[in-house]
Amino acid sequence: MKAGFVLKPTVDNSLKNLFFKIKKIFEQKGIEVYIDMVSAKLIGILGMDFEKMCESVDFLVTLGGDGTLISVARRSYKFDKPILGINAGKLGFLTDINPDNIEEFLDKFLKGEYRVDERMVIEVEFQNTKLYAFNDVVISKDVISSMIHINVDTNESHLNRYYGDGLIISTPTGSTAYNLSAGGPVVYPLTESFILTPICPHSLTQRPLILPSHFEIELEVENNKAKLIIDGQEIFDMKGKIKIKKADNPAKLIHRLERNYFEVLREKLNWGDGK
Structure with missing residues (x-):
């Protein structure tokens, strides 16, 4: 061995x-x-x-x-x-x-x-490249003084237009990481779901949301510059749309x-x- x-x-x-x-x-x-x-x-x-x-x-x-x-x-x-x-x-x-x-x-x-x-595990399709996240995918504003609009669609329908400092898309394992400190729920780690938690939303009605793992999610930031952060360890300039789904394995x-x-x-x- x-x-x-x-x-x-x-x-x-x-x-x-x-x-x-x-x-x-x-x-x-x-x-x-x-x-x-x-x-x-x-x-x-x-x-x-x-x-x-x-x-x-x-x-x-x-x-x-x-x-x-x-x-x-x-x-x-x-x-x-x-x-x-x-x-x-x-x-x-x-x-x-x-x-x-x-x-x-x-x-x-x-x-x-x-x-x-x-x-x-989350699979992220970004600029014709596949990335993988064990804990979470974060879309965060790039400029201290400005908030960002994030359009979120699923394979079933349009979901929301978030406005604030960003959005966390977490696995159940990652629910006790950044998601928790941003006010998201703790989710049993062996379940399969996406946890969407807005970061400092402009509207208090924007609350954390749990989606089933068979959903495919598409996100796009309007106008403002933003960062795409994978597991808090890899950082990319957010350009164009990103697609998120449950990884095969x-x-x-x-x-x-x-x-x-x-x-x-x-x-x-x-x-x-x-x-």
Whole structure:
């Protein structure tokens, strides 16, 4: 069995040491360890081209926070490889494996005692190119002083003409990211739907909206300049129309059998802690 590692981009000595400790545990369990070229350079060893690594391994491992896992899920999408997130970050909505428990988890993993969650991915058609978003697609105003009009149509009918600072189109997984801070709903991550949440809308009647995943959505910004942002990590100048639909295949995340999404919400969002 082969595992391909990607580290978070801000590597310090503690993360470097943690990687080598985890690498040793993987190898003791009979799992070959590969690391992508960029991560390898950060810790002073040789690595492998990311795409070649994705082709060569049985699963991918991220060592970092949720942002690292999101980036890998998007970049590795076409290879359809499951991803194991080891949490060396802060929040840990997605990366639920604690480094201290990795040996215990691998023993169960090798016996098949784990689960793979399938998470909806957004496919974006933009300037004759297909992009993929694991968390969200954001259309944001480009100029601080001006709001934007965004026309939104679906394959069934015209939906709305939003006016404000922008619009978030989120997956259920991404509902606890930018969508949540903009006032959108938390949606169970294994459902399939689009969550449309306006950013600082000019009218208070513009509320978050949940659409079924079979809808195809077309968006166009009138006049003003705007930015298209994928997962908060890739930014493009918004020109012309973009088309959004559910991607053909889901992202696959490896989790402990014991993982409970509502426990994660209670822990990370401090639910039930009110006095």
